[in-house]
Amino acid sequence: xxxxxxxxxxxxxxxxxxxxxxxxxxxxxxxxxxxxxxxxxxxxxxxxxxxxxxxxxxxxxxxxxxxxxxxxxxxxxxxxxxxxxxxxxxxxxxxxxxxxxxxxxxxxxxxxxxxxxxxxxxxxxxxxxxxxxxxxxxxxxxxxxxxxxxxxxxxxxxxxxxxxxxxxxxxxxxxxxxxxxxxxxxxxxxxxxxxx
Amino acid sequence: xxxxxxxxxxxxxxxxxxxxxxxxxxxxxxxxxxxxxxxxxxxxxxxxxxxxxxxxxxxxxxxxxxxxxxxxxxxxxxxxxxxxxxxxxxxxxxxxxxxxxxxxxxxxxxxxxxxxxxxxxxxxxxxxxxxxxxxxxxxxxxxxxxxxxxxxxxxxxxxxxxxxxxxxxxxxxxxxxxxxxxxxxxxxxxxxxxxxxxxxxxxxxxxxxxxxxxxxxxxxxxxxxxxxxxxxxxxxxxxxxxxxxxxxxxxxxxxxxxxxxxxxxxxxxxxxxxxxxxxxxxxxxxxxxxxxxxxxxxxxxxxxxxxxxxxxxxxxxxxxxxxxxxxxxxxxxxxxxxxxxxxxxxxxxxxxxxxxxxxxxxxxxxxxxxxxxxxxxxxxxxxxxxxxxxxxxxxxxxxxxxxxxxxxxxxxxxxxxxxxxxxxxxxxxxxxxxxxxxxxxxxxxxxxxxxxxxxxxxxxxxxxxxxxxxxxxxxxxxxxxxxxxxxxxxxxxxxxxxxxxxxxxxxxxxxxxxxxxxxxxxxxxxxxxxxxxxxxxxxxxxxxxxxxxxxxxxxxxxxxxxxxxxxxxxxxxxxxxxxxxxxx
Numbered sequence: 022x023x024x025x026x027x028x029x030x031x032x033x034x035x036x037x038x039x040x041x042x043x044x045x046x047x048x049x050x051x052x053x054x055x056x057x058x059x060x061x062x063x064x065x066x067x068x069x070x071x072x073x074x075x076x077x078x079x080x081x082x083x084x085x086x087x088x089x090x091x092x093x094x095x096x097x098x099x100x101x102x103x104x105x106x107x108x109x110x111x112x113x114x115x116x117x118x119x120x121x122x123x124x125x126x127x128x129x130x131x132x133x134x135x136x137x138x139x140x141x142x143x144x145x146x147x148x149x150x151x152x153x154x155x156x157x158x159x160x161x162x163x164x165x166x167x168x169x170x171x172x173x174x175x176x177x178x179x180x181x182x183x184x185x186x187x188x189x190x191x192x193x194x195x196x197x198x199x200x201x202x203x204x205x206x207x208x209x210x211x212x213x214x215x216x217x
Numbered sequence: 218x219x220x221x222x223x224x225x226x227x228x229x230x231x232x233x234x235x236x237x238x239x240x241x242x243x244x245x246x247x248x249x250x251x252x253x254x255x256x257x258x259x260x261x262x263x264x265x266x267x268x269x270x271x272x273x274x275x276x277x278x279x280x281x282x283x284x285x286x287x288x289x290x291x292x293x294x295x296x297x298x299x300x301x302x303x304x305x306x307x308x309x310x311x312x313x314x315x316x317x318x319x320x321x322x323x324x325x326x327x328x329x330x331x332x333x334x335x336x337x338x339x340x341x342x343x344x345x346x347x348x349x350x351x352x353x354x355x356x357x358x359x360x361x362x363x364x365x366x367x368x369x370x371x372x373x374x375x376x377x378x379x380x381x382x383x384x385x386x387x388x389x390x391x392x393x394x395x396x397x398x399x400x401x402x403x404x405x406x407x408x409x410x411x412x413x414x415x416x417x418x419x420x421x422x423x424x425x426x427x428x429x430x431x432x433x434x435x436x437x438x439x440x441x442x443x444x445x446x447x448x449x450x451x452x453x454x455x456x457x458x459x460x461x462x463x464x465x466x467x468x469x470x471x472x473x474x475x476x477x478x479x480x481x482x483x484x485x486x487x488x489x490x491x492x493x494x495x496x497x498x499x500x501x502x503x504x505x506x507x508x509x510x511x512x513x514x515x516x517x518x519x520x521x522x523x524x525x526x527x528x529x530x531x532x533x534x535x536x537x538x539x540x541x542x543x544x545x546x547x548x549x550x551x552x553x554x555x556x557x558x559x560x561x562x563x564x565x566x567x568x569x570x571x572x573x574x575x576x577x578x579x580x581x582x583x584x585x586x587x588x589x590x591x592x593x594x595x596x597x598x599x600x601x602x603x604x605x606x607x608x609x610x611x612x613x614x615x616x617x618x619x620x621x622x623x624x625x626x627x628x629x630x631x632x633x634x635x636x637x638x639x640x641x642x643x644x645x646x647x648x649x650x651x652x653x654x655x656x657x658x659x660x661x662x663x664x665x666x667x668x669x670x671x672x673x674x675x676x677x678x679x680x681x682x683x684x685x686x687x688x689x690x691x692x693x694x695x696x697x698x699x700x701x702x703x704x705x706x707x708x709x710x711x712x713x714x715x716x717x718x719x720x721x722x723x724x725x726x727x728x729x730x731x732x733x734x735x736x737x738x739x740x741x742x743x744x745x746x747x748x749x750x751x752x753x754x755x756x757x758x759x760x761x762x763x764x765x766x767x768x769x770x771x772x773x774x775x776x777x778x779x780x781x782x783x784x785x786x787x788x789x790x791x792x793x794x795x796x797x798x799x800x801x
Binding site: 034038039042046076079080083084086087089090 | 348349352356357377534535536538539540
């Protein structure tokens with residue numbers, strides 16, 4: 022199944038490598054990975070969509086959290102959220118063949134953002150199925166698609182506990198196949214007992 | 218790590234130092250007294266500053282040795298071990314040691330020199346992307362290119378190494394950062410916001426559920442792992458076992474965390490565990506896993522592992538929960554703390570027919586068989602280790618290599634104290650013993666330290682004999698020499714129809730090799746000589762090597778073949794020793 026994780030990470034060189042390397046090590050394919058700045062200075066937000074078994078979600082999340090540069094992780098699979106992707110689509114079109122594309126763009130609530138003698142560029146935002154729907158319709162109507170650039174999925178929890186992962190995790194439904202009975206104990210001090 | 222420190226007015230504790238001096242000043246501040254290293258071009262500024270600081274530097278013969286020494290140092294003492302090397306080949310030689318420490322969760326900090334930041338990525342002389350190379354085998358690593366970043370990076374490295382689930386950390390420092398000047402303030406360089414370990418949503422019922430499972434269990438077993446030693450939860454585990462009359466089976470790395478001489482101690486579980494231990498686990502109705510990770514060497518095939526048992530997993534690393542074995546209750550946190558919360562929920566159990574049942578199954582006992590065998594002129598590794606255990610009163614720190622001798626040590630040397638068995642468990646690194654023992658001896662100079670190594674593994678890091686001689690370390694070496702890569706030979710015998718491809722191994726005369734280093738030694742080939750040789754080794758206030766020429770084709774029993782169920786063990790044939798001896 023597709024798993025979607027949101028990770029808040031330190032904005033430092035090499036952090037993307039650490040995150041992607043973890044998926045490589047688990048032999049999990051990344052479907053999409055989107056990175057950008059978050060509401061916090063020095064902190065980037067990643068949305069990672071990965072294809073793996075149903076039960077792997079917990080382990081991927083726990084492994085992500087083990088990375089020193091990862092500040093918070095949230096599993097978005099079973100929570101109410103808003104999911105969006107942006108795509109730029111360049112379609113071959115002459116003045117004679119443009120008009121029906123304008124109609125399609127209208128129906129899909131997309132926009133034309135560039136117009137050239139032999140092509141035009143469409144900007145569309147929405148869930149993946151909407152973007153794929155537009156691409157499908159363009160193909161079926163015989164319009165040559167010259168280029169497609171997609172951002173990959175961005176996801177945010179609904180409600181106002183957005184990035185507070187600890188809060189969020191208390192209300193999160195336990196993924197299927199997980200141990201329901203789990204308790205966590207804080208270390209009294211920052212450091213473990215290893216060095217006295 | 219910002220520029221802000223430059224804008225702040227210097228506090229009274231701030232001094233202006235070179236990056237190299239900052240390296241040492243930070244190490245001293247972190248309480249480091251011993252560093253294992255090897256100089257080279259890109260780390261020379263650090264070596265140039267070294268002698269101004271109160272630190273003992275042990276010159277190794279290969280950087281892999283430095284990492285294993287830091288590892289042995291950490292395992293023996295609980296303190297963070299430190300290794301130092303130059304860029305390029307010096308750094309890549311550390312890879313095996315880092316991976317060893319990573320697999321066994323040992324806190325070490327490795328510092329490497331790097332080419333100047335201006336030429337990073339240009340394939341400069343002795344440049345290698347060591348932070349890239351070590352990314353999957355370190356808990357974390359740092360590339361430091363400015364002098365003012367050295368102290369914060371190093372301090373964070375120490376915190377990361379020893380907190381949560383411990384592990385190795387590498388700090389790669391460019392040469393220009395070592396040479397530049399910066400303000401140094403140890404206290405100001407302390408890590409500011411650091412989360413020691415991950416957390417999941419707490420469920421208050423879990424403790425009571427765990428307590429209920431323990432109270433209601435008729436056939437419970439505690440699985441004792443390395444985490445007990447790292448959390449120093451000896452008392453709590455012992456209280457749990459004694460109060461509830463629960464037998465304790467140990468992983469290889471857990472040996473010593475619960476006294477082997479204790480009536481509730483079962484011994485080692487897994488591939489070469491005693492039959493009754495594995496049978497107890499298979500028959501159990503509750504497993505309480507404490508700081509262990511259900512490694513494949515411990516479980517056998519997962520499909521048939523402890524089929525009737527509920528499982529409680531007490532573990533600091535949430536990524537271990539349900540990784541190999543699905544558990545019923547997971548208690549995530551520092552083991553000592555979790556047990557202290559759990560114990561008040563448990564009241565004393567008075568009797569346990571389960572213990573009687575296990576004790577009766579001990580009748581079939583491979584260990585006792587070997588101990589009772591007469592001295593028939595042949596020398597068996599089991600005899601050597603048993604006699605060594607007797608001679609040292611079970612109190613030495615034993616550092617083993619990897620292979621047959623490692624399993625025999627685990628079976629025949631009974632450890633009553635934690636941190637007295639040091640061995641590479643997860644990675645199974647041959648060549649580990651000699652350098653790790655050097656680290657253990659430097660960490661605990663007052664303790665008796667024994668290396669037990671095979672003839673194969675010993676040759677992988679034998680040049681460290683020279684380190685022992687140079688540092689004049691009083692540690693003793695027992696080579697279990699059977700002329701084979703013994704465990705490889707055993708697998709070839711059991712699984713590959715005795716096709717001994719490249720498992721016979723020629724060795725130098727180890728006693729002459731020791732002699733060439735100014736180290737005394739003796740060769741022993743019969744059981745009657747064992748005691749006196751061990752006695753001479755212990756009496757000398759200097760290193761001593763004993764070359765034990767043991768039976769060539771002896772095997773470790775019992776054995777759970779890879780992929781077999783835990784209770785399907787290959788047992789020692791009847792009268793095995795006598796048969797083997799006659800064959801020879």
